[in-house]
Amino acid sequence: MAPSFSVTLASLLLLTTTLFSTTTIALAPARGQLATIPSxxxxxxxxVGNDAAKLSSQNVDxxxxxxxxSKATLMSTLLENKVYTESDLFxxxxxxxxxxxxxxVPWFYRAEIKLKSTAGSHFQLKTHGISSRADLYLNGELIAEKNVQAGAYGGLTYDITSKVKSGKNVLLARAFPTDYNRDFALGFVDWNPYPPDNGTGVWRDVEIKETGPVSMSLPRVTTKLDGDVSVKLDVKSYEDGSVQGEVICTITxxxxxELGKSREEFKLANKSQQKLSLDTKIPNPQPWWPKQWGAQxxxxxxxxxxxxxxxxxxTPKIRFGIRTITSTLNTHNDTAFSINNKPFQVLxxxxTSDIFLRFNEQKLRAQFHYMLDMGLNTVRLEGKQEHPRLYEIADELGLxxxxxxxxxxxxxxxxxxxEGSGEKWMNVDYGIANVSMRHEAEMMQHHPSLLTFLVGSDFWPDDRAVQIYVDALKAFDWQTPIIASASQRGFPTLLGNGGMKMDGPYDWVPPNYWYADQLGAAFGFGSELGAGVGTPxxxxxKKFLSPADQDDLWEQPKKGLYHMSTNVSSFYTREIYxxxxxxxxxxxxxxPDYLLKAQMMDYEATRTQFEAYASRWTGVARPATGLIYWMLNxxxxxxxxxxFDYYLHPAGSYFGTKVGSRIEHVAFDYITSSVYLINRSLSASGAxxxxIEVLAPNGxxxxKSSTKTDTMPNSSKKLDKVPGVDKIKDIAFLKLVLREGKGATGEGKVLSRNVYWLSAKKDVLNWDASTWYYTPVSSYADYSGLSKLEKAKVDVKATGSTVVLENTSKVPAVFISLSLVDGAGEDIVPVMWEDNYVTLWPGEKLELSVQYATGGYGGAKVQVTGKNVDAQTVSLG
Known part of the structure; x- marks a missing residue:
């Protein structure tokens, strides 16, 4: 029987399935009141039939x-109402x-709303996204039909004053079936099976607002590092005659x-609109930085x-940060970003959104904390713009x-x-694209976490669409770069080259791939690429695979697997891997043997990818300006x-990334056997x-040697070749430890500790046979000797939030993994280990901290396993 997801993660993710007994809401009479339809x-x-006018009238059973x-697609609605359970469905x-x-067929969303209409009141209905088309009715009257309320990002404001009744009102949305090829929706390509409903339904909030004779748009904020702040907004009249008045904006x-107020008068003719700009000078402005560089x-x-x-x-309170973001094309046509005038390498x-577009803020926050813990600084949303809370959380965390x-x-x-995907655009589609872009621009514009908007992904938009997108963004005072696409297949004249490459890989490649000078290797800006790893x-x-499915992983290495990609995808099997x-x-x-080897594969794959890009940030002919790993979740x-997996359990790919993305780090180049010194900070410098130590399997x-050097902020440099690598006969281990200062071995604060397993036999890539998703290997490295290692004994002591590992044997203890479980043996997640999947030298002791939410977990224990280490479990007292 499948284990229950709701039981396993309820205490962490707070996945609520509360059902409301009524859908009637009441708005307070205060002007400017904005209310979300709560249910x-x-x-x-x-x-129930298709008579929308009747279904939106009073007294419907x-x-x-x-x-x-307040929001849910059809499938998520059925999950909330227990028609399906996630544990069984997955x-x-x-x-x-x-x-x-x-x-x-169409589905109906119906809400009863209690409104109080008084003299001079005006009511607006605000949509933010109904996938992918809907007819909207209020009290039996049509507000907008499906060709107006169109596109999953089609957010519009409707004046519903004439249709509002004092007392109970009935709002109805008839959501039409979504088709990814026909509609502007949120698709999943080959990432996973398509949801049966294709994301149809009210997936974002719907709101009602009461105003007087004029309303305001959401404020748009532009800033300069010297403290100049402009708050821009539109005022709109709903009266037949002229209206005049004043807008006051307060900065906090x-x-x-409070730091000050700015005022601006307006005078509006019949039902017209006016743009206002209210300027303020902030004293002693504090700049907003990405987390790794400063405060937020x-x-x-x-x-x-x-x-x-x-x-x-x-207006609601709008939070903003003082920062500047620019992008340039270098001489290699690679995009390079700067934040607050400091060159910024994207890592x-x-x-991806949830398959049913469910939005769980606690889970998203945990995912973003994981990103920062791994040392990442940027998240890419490819057509998964989610909700305002995503950007607010990113603002708070510095992502x-x-x-x-x-x-x-x-x-x-x-x-x-x-690629032949998607029906060709018609005239009406450009209008939907315009509405969509304007809505997203308004939602995102003021967030300091916004780095850029890519108006295309694999392909750039045509000239007409590009003009629409750029005009829409500029109309909302967009301050961050606009990129044509994430690939180099072409570009529009208006925006020019997007400066990003999409040359793969998407499936497994060996570590030395990343230090080459071809395709997706570490140069330029890789907009989506990775070795296809991430083995749970x-x-x-056990939560989502049957025992037979689990056996297939190691007994049927070429078999198509339902929990990979779609069955027509190049990634339906793990055959290459x-x-x-x-x-x-x-x-x-x-x-267990397969999974341990898989974690070693995953660890070396992600570590080397991030190390290679970080190591080639500066000091090379063609810098590596950015990397977006495919995928985060x-x-x-x-x-x-x-x-990290769907259940928030971090494994090999996570900790390989965390090592490879350290702020100060030292990395091994698999091609030249050289060492790179990496400094991703803005302030660390000095000696x-x-x-460097190379160790044989027998200990x-x-x-053994040391290299003295100096480091500079926001830089990388290549150092000497690692001595001793040429002495490897079969396999060996390389340990690189970066310390502050230039003292003797063991002196100075350790900034990075990094262990590789190396083979005398190298992986040889067949570059000429490369495809868009991987480069074949004609000859493989040989790590089979790892299975012949002598057993190592590791003492484990755990107390509070610290685990101490000590290798008391004369041979290395290889690839020791730590898992945190509760008294019932269930994973405690989210969890952040200082380090994991570590290899200890003979006699070496390592102290590791762990952070986790202690509430709801009793009797926490640490499970310890390793390549040549017997499994043991100790209590975290």
């Missing part, structure tokens, strides 16, 4: 309808048994103290609009956000799209493309020492 009744037109919160191949037919500092002070502004009749509208990963439209469906239905641990696999695992590490003898339980030291 909906949902039902299929196949059950909805006792047989489903009840949801288990083995159960998902492919879901009937798609119920989602091929990070400490909550957030200022805020609120605005009120008044006429001779009194207050008319107010990030690609994010940069690359956002933009997605590939491989209607968004890129261009005649020059040789056994504890996670498994071929390398078998030939490099030896045929697995059991599932999964939309559902998956066997690849992640840095450094690198201790014999083959080479």
């Amino acid at each position: 909906w009744k949902v039902q299929s037109s196949a059950k 909805t006792s047989g309808w489903y009840t949801i919160g 288990y083995s191949n159960n998902f492919e048994k879901v009937d798609y037919a119920p989602y091929q 500092g990070p400490d909550g103290k 002070p957030l200022y805020s502004t609120t605005c009120t609009a008044s006429t001779s009749f009194g207050p008319s509208d107010s 990030g990963a690609g994010y 940069m956000v690359m956002t933009g439209w997605e590939c491989c469906d209607k968004w890129e239905g261009w005649s020059y799209n040789d 641990t056994l504890s996670s696999l 498994n071929d390398a695992l078998w030939k490099r590490y030896g045929a697995p003898t059991s599932l 999964n939309a559902w339980p998956s066997l690849h493309w992640n840095l 450094r020492t690198i201790d 014999t030291v083959l080479q």
Whole structure:
């Protein structure tokens, strides 16, 4: 029987399934009041008919309808109402048994709203995204039909004053079936199976606002490092005659103290609109920085609009940061970003929404904390713009956000799209794209975490669409770079070359791939690339794979796997990955043996990718200006493309990334056998020492030396070749330790500790046979000797938030992994280890800290395993 996800993660993720007994809400009479529809009744037109006017009238019996919160697609609605359970739906191949037919007809979302209409009141209905088309009705009258309320990002404001009644009002949305090739939606390409409903439904909040004769848009904030701040907004009249008044905007500092007010008068003719700009000079401005470079002070502004009749509208509090972002194309046509005039190397990963577009703030926050713990500074959203809270959390945490439209469906239905995905655009589509871009621009504009917007992904938009996108962004006072696309296949004249490459890989390649000078190797800006790794641990696999599925992983290495990509994808099997695992590490003898070897493969793959890009940031002919790892997370339980699994359990790919992305670090070049010194900080400098040691499997030291050097902020440099590597006969271990100062071995604060396992036989790539997703290997490194290691004994002591490991044997203790579990043996997540999957030299002691949410977990224990270490469990007292 499949384990229950809700039981396993309830205490962490707070996944609520509360059902509301009523959908009636009441708005306070204060002008400027904005309220989100808190709940909906949902039902299929196949059950209740298709008479929208009737269904949006009073006294409709909805006792047989489903009840949801403020937003939910059809599938997430059914999950909330226990028609499906996630643990069963995601288990083995159960998902492919879901009937798609119920989602091929329109579904209705119905809410009862209590409004109080007074003299001079005006009401607006605000949508932020209904996938992908909807008819909107209020009290039996049509507000907008599906060709107006169109596109998953189609956010519009409707004046509903004439249709509002004092007392109960009925709002109805008829959501039409979504088609990724036909509609502007949120698709998943080959990342995972398509959701049966294709994300249809009210997936973002719907709001109602009451104002006086004028309303205001959301404020847009532009800043300069010297403290010049402009708050820009639009005021709109709903009256037939002229209206005049005043807007006042208040600026508040990070400490909550008011810094000043600015005022601007307006005079509006019949139902017209006017743009206002209110300027303020902030004293002693505090710049906003990415987390690894500094603090994230957030200022805020609120605005009120008044006429001779009194207050008319107010805006929600908008938080913003003082920072500048620019991008340039270097001489190699590679995009390079700067933040606050400091060159900024992007090290990030690609994010995906939940497969059913469910939004869980606690889980998102945990994922972003994981990113920062790994040393990443940027998240890329490819057509998964999510909700305002995502950007607010990124602002708070100091994580940069690359956002933009997605590939491989209607968004890129261009005649020059040789992938053939997406229906070609018609005239009406340009209007939908315009509305979509304007809505997203308004939502994102003031967030300091915004790095850029990519108006194309695999392909650039045509000239007409590009002009629409650029005009829309400029209309909303966009301050960050606009990039044409994430690839080098072409570009529009208006924006020029996007300066990013999309040459793969997406499947496994050996570590030395990244230090070459071809395709996706460490030069330029790689917009999405990775070795296709991210193998979940056994504890996670048991949640979504049957015992037979688990056996297939190691007994059927070429078999198509349902929890990989779609069955027509190049990534439906782990064949490329498994071929390398078998030939490099030896045929697995059991599932645990396979998974241990997989974690070693994943660790070396991600570590080297991030190390290579970080090491070639400066001091090379063609700098590596950015890297987006494919991918950060999964939309559902998956066997690849992640840095932590669906259940938030970090494993090999996570800790390889964490080592490779350290702020100060020393890395090994698999091609030249040289050492790179990496400094990703803005302030660290001075003397450094690198201790180098090569160790044979029997514990014999083959080479030991130290290198004295100096480091500079925000830089990297190549140092000498590692001595002793040429002495390796079979396999050996290389330890690089970076310390402050230039003292003797063991002196000075340790900044980075890094252990490699190396083979006398090298991986040889067949570059001429490369495809868009990987480069074949003609000859593999040989790590089979790792399975012949002598047993090592490791003493483990755990107390509070610290685990101490000591190798008391005369041979290295290799690839020691630590897992935190509760008293029942279930994984405690999220969890952040100082380091993990570590290798200890004979007699070496290592102290590691661990952070986790202690609430709800009793009897926490540490499970310890390793390549040549017996498993043991100790209590974390």
